[in-house]
Amino acid sequence: MHTEIICIGSELLIGSMNTNGAYISEKLATVGLKVNREIAVGDDFPELENVFSESLDRCDIIVTTGGLGPTFDDITREVVSKDTGKKLVPDKNVLKTILEFFEKKKIKMPKVNEKQSYILEGAEIIPNSLGTASGQILEIKNKIIILLPGPPRELKPMFENNVLPYLKKKFERGLLKIKVLHTVGLAESVVDEKIRKIVDIEKKLEGSEVSFSILAKHTGVDMKIIVSGTDEMLIDKTIQNLKKEFYDVLKDSIFGEDNQTLESVVGELLLKKRKTLAVAESCTGGLISHRLTNVAGSSMYFKEGIVTYSDISKKRLLGVKDETLNRYGAVSSDVAQEMAEGIKKTSGTNFGISTTGIAGPKPSSTGKPVGLVFIALASNDGTKVQQFQFTGSRAEIKDKIATAALDILRMNLI
Amino acid sequence: MHTEIICIGSELLIGSMNTNGAYISEKLATVGLKVNREIAVGDDFPELENVFSESLDRCDIIVTTGGLGPTFDDITREVVSKDTGKKLVPDKNVLKTILEFFEKKKIKMPKVNEKQSYILEGAEIIPNSLGTASGQILEIKNKIIILLPGPPRELKPMFENNVLPYLKKKFERGLLKIKVLHTVGLAESVVDEKIRKIVDIEKKLEGSEVSFSILAKHTGVDMKIIVSGTDEMLIDKTIQNLKKEFYDVLKDSIFGEDNQTLESVVGELLLKKRKTLAVAESCTGGLISHRLTNVAGSSMYFKEGIVTYSDISKKRLLGVKDETLNRYGAVSSDVAQEMAEGIKKTSGTNFGISTTGIAGPKPSSTGKPVGLVFIALASNDGTKVQQFQFTGSRAEIKDKIATAALDILRMNLI
Numbered sequence: 001m002h003t004e005i006i007c008i009g010s011e012l013l014i015g016s017m018n019t020n021g022a023y024i025s026e027k028l029a030t031v032g033l034k035v036n037r038e039i040a041v042g043d044d045f046p047e048l049e050n051v052f053s054e055s056l057d058r059c060d061i062i063v064t065t066g067g068l069g070p071t072f073d074d075i076t077r078e079v080v081s082k083d084t085g086k087k088l089v090p091d092k093n094v095l096k097t098i099l100e101f102f103e104k105k106k107i108k109m110p111k112v113n114e115k116q117s118y119i120l121e122g123a124e125i126i127p128n129s130l131g132t133a134s135g136q137i138l139e140i141k142n143k144i145i146i147l148l149p150g151p152p153r154e155l156k157p158m159f160e161n162n163v164l165p166y167l168k169k170k171f172e173r174g175l176l177k178i179k180v181l182h183t184v185g186l187a188e189s190v191v192d193e194k195i196r197k198i199v200d201i202e203k204k205l206e207g208s209e210v211s212f213s214i215l216a217k218h219t220g221v222d223m224k225i226i227v228s229g230t231d232e233m234l235i236d237k238t239i240q241n242l243k244k245e246f247y248d249v250l251k252d253s254i255f256g257e258d259n260q261t262l263e264s265v266v267g268e269l270l271l272k273k274r275k276t277l278a279v280a281e282s283c284t285g286g287l288i289s290h291r292l293t294n295v296a297g298s299s300m301y302f303k304e305g306i307v308t309y310s311d312i313s314k315k316r317l318l319g320v321k322d323e324t325l326n327r328y329g330a331v332s333s334d335v336a337q338e339m340a341e342g343i344k345k346t347s348g349t350n351f352g353i354s355t356t357g358i359a360g361p362k363p364s365s366t367g368k369p370v371g372l373v374f375i376a377l378a379s380n381d382g383t384k385v386q387q388f389q390f391t392g393s394r395a396e397i398k399d400k401i402a403t404a405a406l407d408i409l410r411m412n413l414i
Numbered sequence: 415m416h417t418e419i420i421c422i423g424s425e426l427l428i429g430s431m432n433t434n435g436a437y438i439s440e441k442l443a444t445v446g447l448k449v450n451r452e453i454a455v456g457d458d459f460p461e462l463e464n465v466f467s468e469s470l471d472r473c474d475i476i477v478t479t480g481g482l483g484p485t486f487d488d489i490t491r492e493v494v495s496k497d498t499g500k501k502l503v504p505d506k507n508v509l510k511t512i513l514e515f516f517e518k519k520k521i522k523m524p525k526v527n528e529k530q531s532y533i534l535e536g537a538e539i540i541p542n543s544l545g546t547a548s549g550q551i552l553e554i555k556n557k558i559i560i561l562l563p564g565p566p567r568e569l570k571p572m573f574e575n576n577v578l579p580y581l582k583k584k585f586e587r588g589l590l591k592i593k594v595l596h597t598v599g600l601a602e603s604v605v606d607e608k609i610r611k612i613v614d615i616e617k618k619l620e621g622s623e624v625s626f627s628i629l630a631k632h633t634g635v636d637m638k639i640i641v642s643g644t645d646e647m648l649i650d651k652t653i654q655n656l657k658k659e660f661y662d663v664l665k666d667s668i669f670g671e672d673n674q675t676l677e678s679v680v681g682e683l684l685l686k687k688r689k690t691l692a693v694a695e696s697c698t699g700g701l702i703s704h705r706l707t708n709v710a711g712s713s714m715y716f717k718e719g720i721v722t723y724s725d726i727s728k729k730r731l732l733g734v735k736d737e738t739l740n741r742y743g744a745v746s747s748d749v750a751q752e753m754a755e756g757i758k759k760t761s762g763t764n765f766g767i768s769t770t771g772i773a774g775p776k777p778s779s780t781g782k783p784v785g786l787v788f789i790a791l792a793s794n795d796g797t798k799v800q801q802f803q804f805t806g807s808r809a810e811i812k813d814k815i816a817t818a819a820l821d822i823l824r825m826n827l828i
Contacts, residue, residue, distance in 0.1 A: 011627040013449040014592065014640060015440025018432055021454065026429025035427040036461055038454035040435065047450055054468075151630075178428065192485075213425040216565065226428065279721075285707025286700035289721040293699025296775050296808055298723070304731065305721030307693075307703040313718040313761070317731075347727070361710050392567075394710055 001171070003028060003035050004055045008066035008076055009150055010042035019152055020065040027159060031167045032176040032228055033061065043073040053083045060143055063163075066150030068133035070112040076147055077136075081120060084140055088118040094125060098132045120147075126162045130154045137166060144170070176228040179239045181246055183223070183253045184262060184407050188216035194249045195223065198242065208238045218396045219403040220255075220262075255410060262406045263291040263298075269413035270301035270351075277409070278347035279305040280318050280339040282330065283357040283373060287402045304347050308339070318342030318354075329366055331356050333374050333385045340376035341383055351412075352378040353405050360394045371397055375405045377412060384408075415585070417442060417449050418469045422480035422490055423564055424456035433566055434479040441573060445581045446590045446642060447475065457487040467497045474557055477577075480564030482547035484526040490561055491550075495534055498554055502532040508539060512546045534561075540576045544568045551580060558584070590642040593653045595660055597637070597667045598676060598821050602630035608663045609637065612656065622652045632810045633817040634669075634676075669824060676820045677705040677712075683827035684715035684765075691823070692761035693719040694732050694753040696744065697771040697787060701816045718761050722753070732756030732768075743780055745770050747788050747799045754790035755797055765826075766792040767819050774808045785811055789819045791826060798822075 005024050012018050021038040028035055036058075041051045048067070055062050067076030081088045095117035102109040116132050119125060126135030126148070133149035135158050146163055148155050183191060192214060199212050208229035215222045225242050227235045247254060256265045270277060279288045279302075289305030292298050306317050311330055314320040319342040320335055328334045336356050344352025357373025358364050371390040376383055386408065390400045419438050426432050435452040442449055450472075455465045462481070469476050481490030495502045509531035516523040530546050533539060540549030540562070547563035549572050560577055562569050597605060606628060613626050622643035629636045639656050641649045661668060670679045684691060693702045693716075703719030706712050720731050725744055728734040733756040734749055742748045750770050758766025771787025772778050785804040790797055800822065804814045 010625070011629060011638070012436075013439050013452065014443045014627070014638070015436050016627075016629060017436045018452070022426075022429050022431045025427050029428045036455070036458075037465065038427065038432070040452035041450070044450075051451065211424070213423075213428070215425055215430060218567070224425065224428065281700075281703075284704075285712075286695075286703025286719050286721070287707075289695075289700025290698075290704045290812075293701075293721070293723065293773075294809060294812070298699075303724050304727040305700050305719075305723070306731075307700070307707070307719030307721075309707065309713050309719070310717050316760075317718065317720075346730075359707075395708060398704075398708070 001033060001061065002059045003033050003061040004059050004063075005035055005038045006051060006055060006062060006064045007038065007040045007150075008043065008048060008064060009040075010044070010073075012040040013042050020150065020155060023152065023156065024063055024065070024159065026178075027164060028063075028167070029176050029178055029226070031164060032171055033167065034176070034228075043067060043075060045075050045079065048075060048079045049083060052079050056083055056143065056145075061146070062143070063146045063148065065148045065155060068116065068135075068147060068149045070110070070116055070132065074115075077118060077120070080138070080145060080147065084120070084138065084145070086120040086122065086138065086140065089121050090114075090117050091119045091125065092117075094119060094134050097127065097134075101132050126158050128154050128158055130157065135162070137163070175230060175232055175235060176226065177235050177239060179225040179227075179243060180258050181223045181225070181243070181250075181254050182220060182256045182260065182262075183250055184220040184255050184403060186221060186250070186253050188214065188221050191221045191223070191250070191253075195246060198245045198249070208234050210238060210242070218392060219399050252411065252414065255407070261291075261295075262403060262410065264295045266406050266410050266413070267292070267295045267298055267301060269410060273413060275351060275413070276301050276303050276349040277351045277353065278303050278343045278349040280343035280352065280354040281305065281307045282309065282314070282339070282355055283359045284355045284398050284402050284405070285309065285359070287398050288353065288355065288405055291402055291406065303349050304343075306343060314339060318346070329364070329368070331358060331364060331368050331372060331374065333387065336374035336376040336385050337378075337383050340378035344378040350379065351409060353409060354378075355401050355405055357388075357397075357401060359397050359401075373401050373404075375401065375408060377408050379412065415447060415475065416473045417447050417475040418473050418477075419449055419452045420465060420469060420476060420478045421452065421454045421564075422457065422462060422478060423454075424458070424487075426454040427456050434564065434569060437566065437570065438477055438479070438573065440592075441578060442477075442581070443590050443592060443640070445578065446585055447581065448590070457481060457489060459489050459493065462489060462493045463497060466493050470497055470557065470559075475560070476557070477560045477562065479562045479569060482530065482549075482561060482563045484524070484530055484546065488529075491529075491532060491534070494552070494559060494561065498534070498552065498559070500534040500536065500552065500554065503535050504528075504531050505533045505539065506531075508533060508548050511541065511548075515546050540572050542568050542572055544571065549576070551577070589644060589646055589649060590640065591649050591653060593639040593641075593657060594672050595637045595639070595657070595664075595668050596634060596670045596674065596676075597664055598634040598669050598817060600635060600664070600667050602628065602635050605635045605637070605664070609660060612659045612663070622648050624652060624656070632806060633813050666825065666828065669821070675705075675709075676817060676824065678709045680820050680824050680827070681706070681709045681712055681715060683824065687827060689765060689827070690715050690717050690763040691765045691767065692717050692757045692763040694757035694766065694768040695719065695721045696723065696728070696753070696769055697773045698769045698812050698816050698819070699723065699773070701812050702767065702769065702819055705816055705820065717763050718757075720757060728753060732760070743778075743782070745772060745778060745782050745786060745788065747790075747801065750788035750790040750799050751792075751797050754792035758792040764793065765823060767823060768792075769815050769819055771802075771811075771815060773811050773815075787815050787818075789815065789822060791822050793826065
């Protein structure tokens, strides 16, 4: 089943991120459809015509995004019509929904929008509840062509509610499941070495096809286990077995799976153990609090965060001593310790976390290097301080520090 | 000059974002090279061979990313060798740098990495200071083939330091400049309507080619002005003229240009006016502090942030009154006002900003709706509170509130 995604829009070729390709390929995988190519092309008639006709030769399934708007440079409908030989026919019902869309906004429909009511002869219409560009599904000579609008907020519900159910029905036989394991604290090369044996051998499992991919981000390494086949029970069992092997070699470095984040896992652990947390941040500047509060319901365990971006704040809000600041400087093990103990005490929580370091891009005035950081965790068992030396941009260093701090708490909770 | 980017890696076809394509296309535009297609393809020998040979037929320039690692599924070198007929030859100097890379880490070079020292006959080597995968530039029959590794942190410096200077030298004639204008607070349809006249008429400027694109994000709308030609003075003048027209219709809604962010602009204004800021956050959970501290040097004006995720914290740290909380609830205009005034007073800054609202996904226990938020700005001129009703996911609502708060401060500073 050769499948391609064609993303149409000149902005994609001058620096805009192609988020639709990533979204659609991930969704197609869930119904057992592996994408062979993703192509981005501009709003350029001859170029798109070439791209589309080549794909039409190769493919069983083509999904296009973009180019369904009302303006002159929206050309997807016309190109597909030309390449497939299917006429564009005005559809009264589609026109009605477009008129209603404008009525609701109390605007008269501009004449150009009429063009959006034209449908390829024989195509099924995919309604768009958030915009005026309907999608279309055309079946032609055992091939399937699916046209979708470009804006992700319009495309996604159309894909979930119409395209996926349609494809599921069509391709009930094939099935593909993805299991993602998230690690933290290990370099890609280390993860790679540890899992090499599993990855090299297990590919030969019978009855289900297995593949792996590794994705290294600056805050950790993700592994994807991709299993396809026809027997769901077998697929699930294969995933379970492989998961176990990964956990055996990577142990606690795996902090979560699939949609879990480090902060959601930390939140679950705090809830489960009925513990509360407060955070005192210097170099991370609020990022740890921000990540913790991205989790719905975090007010159950996260009580307060204090961002002390000056010595005065550290003293007044956290009780850091003048003497400590003078003797060791703000970026020091001792100040980290006093910050963590200070926030724990003032907020009355079970845990206090603190960060103090040099996020960059310039070293401190006293010559402490960019990326140097002290992270402290204060608990009822006392306070532990760890020193790290991170590299990267200011944003990356902030991310790495926040990740390390959350992971220190996680390790304390498991 | 037909140019294509081929991004290689199976992860790109099951949901991973193709960030390299966006990065490279934007950079190529700066030297006047418009990308015709971007293709993502897996680590699959026959499929990549097809993709590459087709591109080779069509293209003057091909840039590939990925598939230069040491493992069995890194196949880019081999595919290009096969399709171009250029042998892969071991290079002693490249091998030496790989050996040194491992020596520094005190690891013996694994045998598999030797493969990375093979270079296409006649290719120029692009050194990789952050990894073991060298890049290559091959000129063959008036075509240029550029091979780059997949990890963005390795690819980007190689592109900036080697590929761009190389291409600049090759294609000195053509020139393309991009000017991005960032707006805040206006819906895409409003921006679109306001700029329609400029966009529709100005396309016919002489001596330089002009195009526009609009990108709507949930926190604002960006406009790109793209001007190409051969005369740099004319290009700059065209951009200046168009910029002026955009400012004339959009006025203060444009908060910045190019790499500026709302937080960097706010920072510049605070610095210029020698004012200081502290932030008291409830529903944004640290995001405003995080964004402010993403700007290098922000400690000059940003003094402290307090994330009060409980009523107790609001009282103890910000001096919010029991009576106010009881009468109006935490999400209220009065509490927002007391929070902003409290943080301004306790931190001794010129400005205090506060946010209190319902980030979702669930409404408050007292039935206040998701997305309802009060933002207060306390200054020496008194305190102003504004009420908003935002929509979206929890993360989007946090983003929108933080953006609105920063923009209220910006409007107060200009």
